[in-house]
Amino acid sequence: MSLDQAATKPHEQLAAHLADGMGAVNTLIRARMASKHAPRIPEVTAHLVEAGGKRLRPMLTLAAAELCGYSGPYHIHLAATVEFIHTATLLHDDVVDESAQRRGRPTANLLWDNKSSVLVGDYLFARAFQLMVEPGNLRVLNILSNAAATIAEGEVLQLTAAQDLRTDESIYLQVVRGKTAALFSAATESGAVIAGADESHVKALFDYGDALGIAFQIVDDLLDYQGDSKATGKNVGDDFRERKLTLPVIKAVAKADTEELTFWTRTIEKGKQEDGDLDHALSLLHKHGALNATRQDALDWAAKAKTAVATLPEHPIRQMLSDLADYVVARIN
Template sequence: MLEPELLATNQAIIARMDSPVALIPQLAAHLVAAGGKRLRPLLTLAAAKLCGYEGARQIKLAACVEFIHTATLLHDDVVDESVLRRGFASANAVFGNKASVLVGDFLFARAFELMVEDGSLEVLRILCSASATIAEGEVLQLTTQNDLSTTEQKYFDVIRGKTAALFAAACEVGGVIAQRPAAQTAALAQFGMDLGMAFQLVDDALDYAADEAELGKTVGDDFREGKLTYPVLLAIAGADARELEFWTRTIGEGEQSETDLATALAFMQRHNATQRSIARADAFVESACAALAAFPESPMRTALEDVARYTTARRF
């Protein structure tokens, strides 16, 4: 349904990753080879089609969205000291932290070039605001690391910033370029926001429940990094004294042994933490699908609803 647009977007991404500085296209090619779902640019393309847009502006904007996302991944992998990304060695593991940070900066710059080329101040406002919000979300997550007093509200603030904001912006700009009424562009933003919340909840659950080969990254990374994600918050909320002592040592103080991840998984299973996280994600998915009621029924609306519902069924 969106194959020609996605192909054009991929061509735009590859063209804009080019540079006379050889390391930039080399590192970029590594990222492209690692694949990825291209979910965020697909949302821009799908939103534009849902709104009946017939021009070509969505191609550059979808590429722009992917550049923002990829830049944040490059920076995140450095911050998290990750060695795997989508089942491949992460860029920082192959090229080093300095190159990863600087190429991330290059991709942000390319994203802003594409926004300016589009020429819409409203599109520029939406995507610039999302870029700032992503950075705020990542910094907020840094402040919650190893902090057992982190509240559920603060966790949701983190994922709304670091993940859901770009989903919302990716959808909203599709409505803006189609010049849809404010109520419909707001509905698209709401769909993206709820979908992004569900997506991150599932990601955080999979860190404790997935098969490592399927997930494409090391299972238990969030645990080792002391991240207060939703499954951990649920396990801590129901913890007895012995469990609380365990979480204080492993997450709060960062003192972990080789057997601690298995213990954490057992405690989570006891409190049904991963399943409850998925159930919370399901509620966001239903809210996302309800937002699409602002649009008449169509194959594209059904496709977006299917994408949302797949979010909580995925294993990677």
């Protein structure tokens, strides 16, 4: 079942349930991305913010806060913070990856330039820190500021690890925890903390966000080799062409013989790719069961997310979060 085939999408159920809160988040985002002196800032930001993303991360903050009984106003600030951090990282990522398309639209660095994307990303990080301070909760500030640092650390680690055949699954997991899962877990954990939740519930929501984020990234990496380009917005094999050592290839390299290692060294480490190399890479992934093994890893992490959320109090949102974990991996079933 693909995401488009799902009759009722859990993220849409969550969005409907949280519609009032998300409306307030969107209003706050638009207000805080304004600039009196630099009109390019709202231009660039609006291009990405209004591009039709699911707003999954800020929804997770609102969901965690409501699940833990929060009735104050500051979950809105935290959700907007999470979205600003996410948007800033996307702007920077597209520059680093020299991307030309994001969510089916030209990237900001293509429409404007790299300098604008980097500097507007910096501005959004600064706005995020202003927002996370406003609730006056040091623990929340610690969670979100640590997440921002962890994301940057994960991206830098990926620069050195992505084209090094010595990169193993533990390093891959460290990269994924940094660049993807850190913001998922910060979103859910901060929502619980602002609500003053019991420590066991805070930990459960952190574990849920962490596992969901890891499953989310593994699925993305798997779909690069076996996805529908119309559904994913990416061409099959983009990661291979960009020499990114993701989990399917890491698994195949671990089982490679001398001849296969020579192939991976040439195509990934040295970047000397020829016609037919992608097809050969796919044949090696199938030969060693790397795609099926990667799929199982994604399912296992989704199951961990469901296990974590099952320990939380009975609430309509609890089931939505559990369904969301299934939904994240539905694309690979």
